[in-house]
Amino acid sequence: MRRTFLKGILAAGVAAVTFTAVSVQAGPxxxxxxxxxxxxxxxxxxxxxxxxxxxxxxxxxxxxxxxxxxxxxxxxxxxxxxxxxxxxxxxxxxxxxxxxxxxxxxxxxxxxxxxxxxxxxRFGDAFIVAKGNPKGIENYKDIKDKGALFVTGAGYNTVEAAKKEGVPEANILTVPGPTEILAAVKAGRADAGGVTYFTALNLAKESADEVEVTDPAALPDWTLNxxxxxxxxxxxxxxxxxxxxxxxxxxxxxxxxxxxxxxxxxxxxxxxxxxxxxxxxx
CATH class of the missing domain: 3.40.190.10 (Periplasmic binding protein-like II)
Known part of the structure; x- marks a missing residue:
């Protein structure tokens, strides 16, 4: 009788453990x-x-x-x-x-x-620049070598990319998003804006021909994401x-x-x- 009772306790314990494990697996x-x-x-x-x-x-x-x-x-x-x-x-x-x-x-x-x-x-990035690309900016090296000001979004991958390519932090302006990036380039407060290629095409379309999009192939291969x-x-x-x-x-x-x-x-x-x-x- 005692053996049967212990088996019952053990079985109940296993059931409880199993139930707990299943419950833990369900996320919020x-x-x-x-x-x-x-x-x-x-x-x-x-x-x-x-x-x-x-x-x-x-x-x-x-x-x-x-x-x-x-x-x-x-x-x-x-x-x-x-x-x-x-x-x-x-x-x-x-x-x-x-x-x-x-x-x-x-x-x-x-x-x-x-x-x-x-x-x-799989996608690539690009820059938006003023019509005609007056400073000849095609990639991060151009930004660094020409002392240009680069604008991009807070939390964007392009912040890390610019730093990795040697652009000084003082030359990187971060703003909330695409609308502000476009505004900065149009107003001349930045020389280039870093966004995804798809976003760049849309911003150029919105700009009434005031900005153009650089060739995404000009950026390093490792920036493909x-x-x-x-x-x-x-x-x-x-x-x-x-x-x-x-x-x-x-x-x-x-x-x-x-x-x-x-x-x-x-x-x-x-x-x-x-x-x-x-x-x-x-």
């Missing part, structure tokens, strides 16, 4: 979903990557892509949360939203703070499911049709590069 995002709450998408105003439309409707190809993957997973109860670029990672960590869909490059420094999905695209969707480390369970769904969705006719209006094409597909590799090499 799955807890929200299971309680009927929204999946909150965090993004800034970065045309054509991710930006708000009427009533903060999530527009841009990264938003469209992420929403497509979520639908593939069976989720469509989403809520947009718009913030400045520099507030994206702090906002995610502070649980003000659940996913970063802003078009964020996967960088080693960011991998230390958030968990990225497998890459959803891959974009991922960012999650909190605690939501690894959800991220694993997202990656599985993304594998089926990425490059599909449905996906390419959804993002085509924003300029994303097959040439931007990420190839076989993994997030693990990018975190170690960018």
């Amino acid at each position: 995002l799955m807890d929200r979903i299971e309680s009927g709450e929204t999946i909150r998408l965090g993004f800034a105003n970065e045309v054509p990557w991710a930006y708000p439309g009427e009533n903060n409707k999530p527009l841009g190809f990264v938003n469209a892509y992420a929403i497509g993957v979520l639908k593939q997973m069976g989720y469509d109860n989403i809520e947009p949360v718009v913030t400045e670029w520099g507030g994206l990672i702090p906002g995610l960590k502070a649980i003000r939203f659940d996913v970063i869909t802003g078009g964020m490059y996967i960088l080693e420094s960011r991998c230390e703070n958030v968990a990225f999905s497998e890459p959803m695209g 891959w974009v991922g969707i960012a999650f909190r480390d605690a939501d690894q369970d959800f991220l694993d499911k997202f990656n599985a769904a993304q594998k089926e969705y990425l490059g599909s006719a449905d996906m390419l049709g959804t993002v085509a209006e924003y300029g994303y094409t097959e040439s931007q597909l990420p190839g076989d590069v993994t997030t693990e590799w990018v975190c170690s090499n960018r």
Whole structure:
């Protein structure tokens, strides 16, 4: 009888341990979903990557892509949360939203703070300069050698890139985002503005022919980057499911049709590069 009683206690203990382990595996995002709450998408105003439309409707190809993957997973109860670029990672960590869909490059420094999905695209940077490029600026070396003033966004990868290429910190002006970058170049407060190539094309279009875009191929090869969707480390369970769904969705006719209006094409597909590799090499 005693042996049977001890077996019962042991079985109950194992059950309790098993239950605890399962509970620990569920991250805060799955807890929200299971309680009927929204999946909150965090993004800034970065045309054509991710930006708000009427009533903060999530527009841009990264938003469209992420929403497509979520639908593939069976989720469509989403809520947009718009913030400045520099507030994206702090906002995610502070649980003000659940996913970063802003078009964020996967960088080693960011991998230390958030968990990225497998890459959803490969992209390059470029500069915007005054029409005619009067100072002949094509790359970071030109900025350094000519003592030019470089403007870019707070928290942008281009801040790290400029420093790595030897541009003095005193020659780097950081502003909230693309609108301010364009304004600085147009007003002559900066000689070149560093953004993604897609963003540069959009800014040139907005400028009424006052700025032009440099050749992205003039920048070092190592500045070519891959974009991922960012999650909190605690939501690894959800991220694993997202990656599985993304594998089926990425490059599909449905996906390419959804993002085509924003300029994303097959040439931007990420190839076989993994997030693990990018975190170690960018």
